[in-house]
Amino acid sequence: MTIKIGEKLPPSEFSIMTPDGFKRVSGDTIFAGKKVVLFAVPGAYTPTCTKNHFPGFLEHAAEILAKGVDTIACTAVNDVHVMNAWSVASGNDGKIMMLSDGNGTFARSLGLSVDLTASNMGERSRRYSMLVEDGVVKTLNVEDKPGLNVSDAGTMLTQL
Numbered sequence: 001m002t003i004k005i006g007e008k009l010p011p012s013e014f015s016i017m018t019p020d021g022f023k024r025v026s027g028d029t030i031f032a033g034k035k036v037v038l039f040a041v042p043g044a045y046t047p048t049c050t051k052n053h054f055p056g057f058l059e060h061a062a063e064i065l066a067k068g069v070d071t072i073a074c075t076a077v078n079d080v081h082v083m084n085a086w087s088v089a090s091g092n093d094g095k096i097m098m099l100s101d102g103n104g105t106f107a108r109s110l111g112l113s114v115d116l117t118a119s120n121m122g123e124r125s126r127r128y129s130m131l132v133e134d135g136v137v138k139t140l141n142v143e144d145k146p147g148l149n150v151s152d153a154g155t156m157l158t159q160l
Contacts, residue, residue, distance in 0.1 A: 002111035002142070009135050010109040014099040015080035017087075022080040027106075030099070031135040034070040037156055038099075039129040040112065043121060044078045044086035048148055053127065054090055056153035061095040064153065067160035069131075075099040077107055077124045101125065112142065129156050 003009070012027030030036065039057060041049035057064070057072055064072055073096065076083060080100040087098045099106075107113040107125035114126045127143040129151040139159045141150040 003137055003140070005137050005140055007137055009132060009137065012106045012109065014075065014101060014106065015083075016097065016099060017080055017084035022084075022100075028135070030071065030073065030097070031132050033134055034132075035068055035134075036071045036073055036132045037064055037069050037129065037160075038073045038075065038132055039151060039153075039156075040075045040107065040125040040127060042076070042114070042116065042124040042127055044076050044082050045089075048127075048146075049076075050086070050090070052148045053152065054086075054096070056148075057096055057156075058090065058092060060153040060157060063157060064160065067157070069160065071097055073097040073099050075101050075106060075125065077101050077104040077113075077122075127151050129153075131156065131159060 013024050015022050016025050041053050061072055079102045083098040083100045101107055104113050104123045112126045113123055116124050129141045130137050131139040141155055143149055143151050
């Protein structure tokens, strides 16, 4: 079952990179009591993710935060080291929190995982964006066709 608007996010844990190395952080730490824009990509360094999805949120980060958002976060089924390298290569500079869902546990718990083994990519996350307030999904934009159609930063800005 795919998570729906109005539902609370399931318990979760992510890996993040800090100046002292990687650490695990609970979803409650990220989402509880906060307004968070979360977007997911099938994979770091993949074409649409790198050329369109991530850059859009990076470009519009100040506008999104000005709408009362506490955190902008990106998640992918990649290890924390890949997520960190992608962040650095993208010039992120800490504007977007990078959440590694290395085993796809979070994507599966949301009902938003996708089997990309035919493309030799294994199980990944579907492409989506959502607004989460105090752990509850307020908006959810899941791509139902290839490309970036509804989960982009511009769409999210209109929903804030």
